Amino acid sequence: MRGAPSSPRDRLYRAAIGVFLVLVSIVVLVPILNLAALSLSAPERVPEVTGLTVLPKGFSLINYRVLAANPLFVRSILNSVFVTVVGTAINLLVSSMAAFALTRPSLPGKRLFMVLVIVVMVLEPGLVPEYLVVKRIGLMNSLWAVILYKAVNVYYLIILMRFFEEVPQSLVEAAVVDGAGYGTVLRRIMLPLATPALATLGLFYGVYHWNEYFRASIYVSDPEKYPLQLILRQFVVLDDTTTLIGSGAMLSYDEAARMSYAALKASTIVVAMLPVLIVYPLILKYYTKGVMEGGVKE
Amino acid sequence: MSGAMSLGARIRRDRMLYLLLAPALAYFAVFHLVPIAGMVMAFQDYRIVGPSRFVGLKHFKLLFSSPSFAEVLRNTLVISSMKIILFFPLPIAFALMVNELRSRALRKFVQATAYLPHFLSWVVIAGVWIAFLSPSSGGMNKLRGLVGLAPLDYMTDKSSIRWVLFASETWRSLGWDSIIYLAALMRISPSLYESADLDGASALQKTWYITLPELRATMVTVFILNLGFFLNAGFDQVFNMMNDSVISVVDILDTYVYRIGLLNMQYSFSTAASLFKGAIGLILILGTHLASKRASGKGLW
Known part of the structure; x- marks a missing residue:
């Protein structure tokens, strides 16, 4: 099917498909890049960030510094790492x-x-x-x-x-x-x-554990033991700002006045998906290769 | 060689294998068999202390006469239909389009971006979508503004929220669900296309007369496999995207079981709903297994 000369109509048809698929990729990426941009923008320029902005306005790591200074947040990352590493080892x-x-x-x-x-x-x-x-x-x-x-x-x-x-x-x-x-x-x-x-199953189990929140929400009552996804759910989905922010006075008055909750939420989301983004190339390499060569089994 | 040994001798010989199997068996017993047996509480009035009393079908009668259960069942069927029937052609179309791309780099880019959301948690996806659909700062309402429409709060709008579920499901699964079709496309013999080229067929004609018929077996398999999970309308998605304003149109069986069971602590009543769902699910899965075996020779196991 490759070597055949294509007619101008076919070329037009393929070009239209190419454009459409690039649009699909944009639709997938824009909402994610938008949050990354919001999380990295300078606080005073956050109002300039619209819902379609994909590059940060100015640059600041203040949101990430605030999160890193929050004991509950840091604790939740450690909890997630524990569940992911120990869980995957047990699974395998x-x-x-x-x-x-x-x-x-x-x-x-x-x-x-x-x-x-x-x-x-x-x-x-x-x-x-x-x-x-x-x-x-x-x-x-x-x-x-x-x-x-x-x-x-x-x-x-x-x-x-x-x-x-x-x-x-x-x-x-x-x-x-x-x-x-x-x-x-x-x-x-x-x-x-x-x-x-x-390796492939380990990646899948690992992603599963990292993304787990529901069992933690019903079995774990102590916020000190929450995994990151559960903290994220409290903060972003349920809009509960007190569990995370109220714990530990980590903001000076000045900083608090400059902060944007939306940007802080965006940073939390970015941190929660970061490990998945890091292992994603490996997933593409192992899994999709396996699928293309053999049968699909999920 | 093992035929000559007595069963006892064989078991003794393989004791190491049982040892290797033991942790998995213990897990199945504790986290699957015991809770499955525990579902008998649907026929009892469960008590935390003391013996539970057998009450027959009381909880099922309550369940089937409850107006909220009818609503939940309706929501489950509607949302599931959208996700299984309406969504069904989309990954096929996506795979066909990716297959037309001649540039390897573009193909890789499109695939890599489209598969990505499948690996994000529903909490993250809900966070991304809540931000994107925000009436004040979200990208979607920015777009509406560009064409002169007033902002709309999709997440709390009863007539939009199911479409939000459909759209976010598509966003998450379009690429990933197309993999099985892409794999099938790669198995089509190039000679079919070569002879079509000799006849001067256009790209569209080749898709219609060669590719689609070759994909039919895969389509049938995917469709009936999905039917087996018809009552799972997507707990994690609904759980993270639901709010009080729209609960009446998105509450599904699994979120209902959770709320009634673990929040309201009506253990037996909730388990009756679980058992109802499990029984229908079992019938669907067994039916699916048999149908899939007939259609493609490949069952679920």
């Missing part, structure tokens, strides 16, 4: 161990376990029963509830199983004959071979 560990065990052809009870996996996939527990379980096992007001309620994503488990199934069984058997236990086989053979899959 538990799912790769399970995927390995479930792909051993000789495992007695394999069918039963697979039925269990499907049950987990199709039956969604109600919110209240889950809440009561978390309460009963003593995880209320703990970030562990936020981490553990999604220790395994069954869809990702199945992706990992597909990956392990492709490793030639002879490799595993040869190692077992040499006296290696299953633990060694998993560590020395399977995990190194599955590194691309683990």
